[in-house]
Amino acid sequence: AAGMLWGGRFTGGIDPLMHKYNASIGYDKALYKEDILGSIAFARANSKTGIITEDEFQTIERGLLQVMEEWKQGTFAIMPNDEDIHTANERRLGEVIGKDTAGKLHTGRSRNEQVVCDMRMWLRDRIKEIDSQLVAFLKVVIARAESEISLLTDNLSDYLMPGYTHSQRAQPVRWAHWLMAHAAAFKQDLERLRQVFERVNLSPLGCGALAGNVFQIDRHAIAKELGFSGITLNSMNTSADRDFIIEFLTWNSIFTNHISRWAEDLIVYGTSEFGFVRLADAYSTGSSLMPNKKNSDSLELLRGKSGRAFGQMAGLMMTMKGLPYCYAKDSQESWEPMLDSVEFVMDSLGIANGVVATLTVRPERMRAALDMTMLATDVAEWLVKKGVPFREAHHISGRIVALSENTEVSMDQLTLEQLQEIDSRFTADIADAFKYESSVEAKSAPGGTSRSAVLGQIEALRAILE
């Protein structure tokens, strides 16, 4: 342990398993760039207060840029005593520019603020990438919704399908409306992600280990250099908390939850029994035994990731829950879920994008799944327009459904006489209520499934994607 960066007070060696258990270099090396940029900004700020000279700063900067180059080239050699990315970079800086000057880099600084700085920089940049991937995905979704809203005015029925509640056919909706239903969930996720970004993108540097910085360091200047939009409020909270990661993991739990339900719908719609959609070969796999199988593994994995996302969120929440202020090594457990969740959510977005871009839609199968009883509400609404109180109208319409079921005659094929036997107020224009197109077009209030209402949703969503 005497050989470690912090080894001054130690005389005994560290147990080899303890060294492995303690070390984070295996994964935190992914943030070498953030670590180096943070160090340069910190050293520059130290040179402004005069605690290091301008010359020393320039030497440090030059050395750090060389270390960064080594990482980029893949020539950086991790040494047995390199515990984490911070100590590895500083150790190497010492070899490049000499220990005396390199030893001044950490003046007034703690790894507790450094680690938070690296993670905040890295995560906010990844959030930006996830944001653009989500935008790209939503653009594909709305392009499909727009082109499949049924632009053929003489054939409005093209892309109508059953909407379900309790997994039972409920009311006819546009296929484009189903697309926009899930897009609406993802829109909320996009907005939430942008809010998470604001809280992640705050600079911790200048907080020290927990108590603050003694050298009048300019925290705002550091924040500006590193692209942060502000600084964290309190030094103790800064080193103690990983809420910015938990918040991202929470976001990911909600988002993957939405993706999972979207995937579940498509899995069901893709079964032979439904046959509304067909998944492209590029996103399907076969069976090692059954030659006939084409499985929707892409969608199943998308659905499956939600469990992992929730586990990561719950796991880190539990890790942080009882930690005494300020820093404790437990916090290091925030790294792996952060790195993993970012990687798989980006992959998921790429897969979801490809799935929806290549999906075959089968409007004839959607159409075939509609049945006239799904217009029972429309019949009740027809009666309401004739002045019948809704509760009574509901009851009358229910009797028509029962008659249709008992006689096995589709509701629209019942004679006017049969209908009038149930209620004398029925007139010939009840025939209008037995059209899927009119049913859908009647839902024209904002958010509904009429052509204009769906187009309205597309426009509203497009506005936040530009």
Ligand code: ARG
């Ligand atoms: N690898 C550590 C972490 O992620 C860095 C911070 C170390 N700080 C400390 N006081 N040991 O938490």
